[in-house]
Amino acid sequence: MIDYLALAPEIIIAATAVVVLLADLWLVRKYWTAIIAVIGTTAAAIPLIVMAVSPVGDRMLFDGSYVVDPFALVMKGLFLMAGYVVLLMSFSYVESDRYYEGEYYFLLLLSILGSLVLASARDLIGLFIGIELVASPMYVLAGFRKGDLKSNEAALKYYLLGVLASALLLYGSSFVFGLTGALTYDGIASAAGGLVHEPAFVMAVLFVLAGIGFKVSAVPFHFWAPDTYEGAPTPITAYLSVSSKAAGFVALLAVTYRAFGPASATWAPVVWVMAALSMTIANLTALRQDNIVRMLAYSSISHAGFMLVPFVVAPYVGAEGLGNAVAATVTYLVIYAFMNLGAFALVIAGSRKARSGTVEGWAGMATYAPGLAFLGAVFFFGLAGIPPLAGWFAKFVMFRVVLTAGSGWAVGLAVIAALNSVVAVYYYARVVKAMWMDPIPVTAPDLEVREAAVPMPLALALGITAAIVLVVGAVPGLVTFFSDATKTLAGGG
């Protein structure tokens, strides 16, 4: 007996994807495909809400391989909301050039479907299917600006490194299965405790971590990110840097805390190094970027580092501490998602007006687009973590977890993170400085281009994300209400 309510969000998104593809064959006005996609994404949220308020606890399907627990519900909610904002950002962007609209939305919906699957997957097969379903449509979408060499480069790099990562992940998974005889995370966990001194198992863990490390674009697995981000259509870049990264983190959270939970002393030091390198190297490289999207690419690598920080406390804390660590990463992910989506929506809106995506090109934007300049301050200083914008709370919970672990290693990483959050201010402030304090460049386009209105769906995307960044900064309880529910992921059982 299959619990169809538990699968309803996935079924609705899959059906919507098919309808979009079929509609594209017959409809003349292609923007209807976008509207169908938006309706489908909204509808998929309804069963989520029904399940969230229903008294039935965790829903287990397929012998525990597929679970809808609070963690899955919260992450699916995030994926749907992020997907919704990306769809809004795509409207005018896709219309503005000769893209295949139907296929665009079809592929995007498939990737969203993959992230929903990933949130519930509790075995290695579900993990692999989910990750591939998230990434494969993106290999195509990254190259959707067909005439642009940079877009081709973006797709090729992403594809080659993406399949390499998948191969690593599969190779590691096969070792894990061979050593533990289990595919489900709970089955692996019950065998993993006795294997921590087995070299093959350690190697398997490293392979799995490396495979997922590519997906979250953590150093040293980040090389694809800046080029892919720069070349891909901007809404796709936003999706890659938010949903695709969040999907990677969902996989990482479930694999490390669930499957490899008893072996935390094996993977925590590896994550420590990845976190420290991601924060430091990405921040220092971001200082030198003139292209705003490239800057945001490096910034998103460094944020991945910040999100990895709570993982390192796992060997030192008890069940409550593990729960706090999961909640800290989820809190960071949620807040980062909206700040970064907002920042990319701003890149689209700003580039339309300034006809440029560089820091210099955006100079003086406050004089002709004060609203966008205000949003620039909101999103970029939000990403920098300056109160009262939401980013401060993301950093705060991260610091709280590492400093309450009672471990010198964790405190050391906290100091590295603190220094990095100071460095980061400089490159974020550089964009805001250009928008507010520099004169308009001589190469700026005509007044009518600069003062053209922001398209309505894009304005809506900007409004939603800005409102969330401002309100959550003052009332962080809105996010912790959800992220606290995800603590059960680390609680075993």
Place this chain on the structure above:
Amino acid sequence: MLDNGWGLSLIVFLPIAGALIILLTPKKNLVAIKAFGLTFTALPVLLAAYMIARFDYGAGSAFQFGTDLSWITSINARYHIGVDGISFPMLVLSTVLTLLAVIYTFNHWPEPYNPKAFMALILVLGTAMNGTFVALDLVLFFVFFELVLLPMYFMIGIWGDKTMMKVPGFKIEAETRLYAAIKFFVFTLFGSAFMLLGFLAVYYRSGEYLASRTFDIPKLIELGSSGAFTGTFAFLVFGALFLGFAVKVPMWPLHSWLPDAHTAAPTVGSVLLAGIMLKLGSYGFIRISLPILPQEAHRWAPAIAILAVIGIIYGALACLAQTDMKRLIAFSSVGHMGFVMLGISTLTVVGINAAVIGMVAHGLITGLLFFVAGSMSHRYHTREMARLGGNQTLMPKMGAILGFTAIASLGLPGLAGFWGEFMSLVGSYSPAFGLNLGVFRTAMVFGAIGTVLTAGYMLWMLQRVNLGEPSSEWGGHALVDADAYELTAWVPLMVLIVAVGVFPKLVFGATNSAVVALVAKAFGG
């Protein structure tokens, strides 16, 4: 109702509410922008006046008018606010100075002219500063403390000094405002990042003594005075907090952002920066570092005293080398805040009282000095003292006010500046039990030399700016003396400078019982 947290909450949040309303006001409607700015800064002053009448001075050590509501439940951070005898004078100063800044701005909009944004930023600053002084929860304190950054960054960066300067360490030139704005931002953030780590470390350790970990300042003070935080752990925590607060004060050698930021900022920005924001740092020492980590305060005190005295002497010597009037006043702040920190480092009733009255006096006096310096450079279009001579004959009222303020700044008895300097020197003659007498008495001697140097550079500035024959270059210029807006903003400050100077009980009446209780609890009397 106003006594149960509502009054304080209104004082804190009315300005930012005003800022939101101003953002929704059309840019062209200057009258409405002015009216909203005035209303939303005048109401907090009225509320503060009401509280002055209602404050229980006998129980100055207790937190009054406060409330304690749930805020972020998952980390046990609460909306806990309240004022005691130490924070109350600072809160009043902050509300008054914000109102005067708004009035002054009415006919001194800095370039590039954008009243809407400028007024909104002043109001956000008001909320940030008032909030820091009433917060009794470390997370709440942190948020308000950091809320100062963004408005100040924009104020300096957009409306600041546009002259070009060489960027130290790089072979490039940049506008002063841009360099100063990011320097201010990065320095302050560097300090507060470590301050946050310190807060979290205290929070972590509190879990070993309480049922649940807490950010609540009064609870942590109770724990601290019972010796909960000791050892290497506490030593490092004090160091982290020290970084955060000392950058803000600023203490030598972390002061280098200050002369740049103060000089580059528009007049109102300098006034609020010097008048209130520097005190957020010294207030942090008195409110958080000392009572929560008393043993560590005792260990760190000689180092703080030495740095404070270096600040006094260094600030004075730097002043003597300045040619720019605003930069001179900025460096004088380093010296004056040195006296405040010297008072705090003695860990005595006299010393901490001196620090609080020193903070109030410095806010009034240096605030006024920056006002006058701003108005003068507005008229002369230069701040070079060499060109300003004879100001007294050109603008008699302005010159007289400058003279009065400079004299107050050098610590003349009978004016507000005297008490802080005098009493912190008295305090360092007999610091708290167990502190090295040699260090503190040497500090006292150097501090006393500092007062002489302060008198020296202030009088020298007066001589160069006010006295002498006006330069012939001003012959054709119609220089307008201080106008009605300026006098409205300045006269209240002058009245307060005299009042606090003649009748220091205005401040001590509130602070003394709170300081006595703090010292008794933390350092055993």
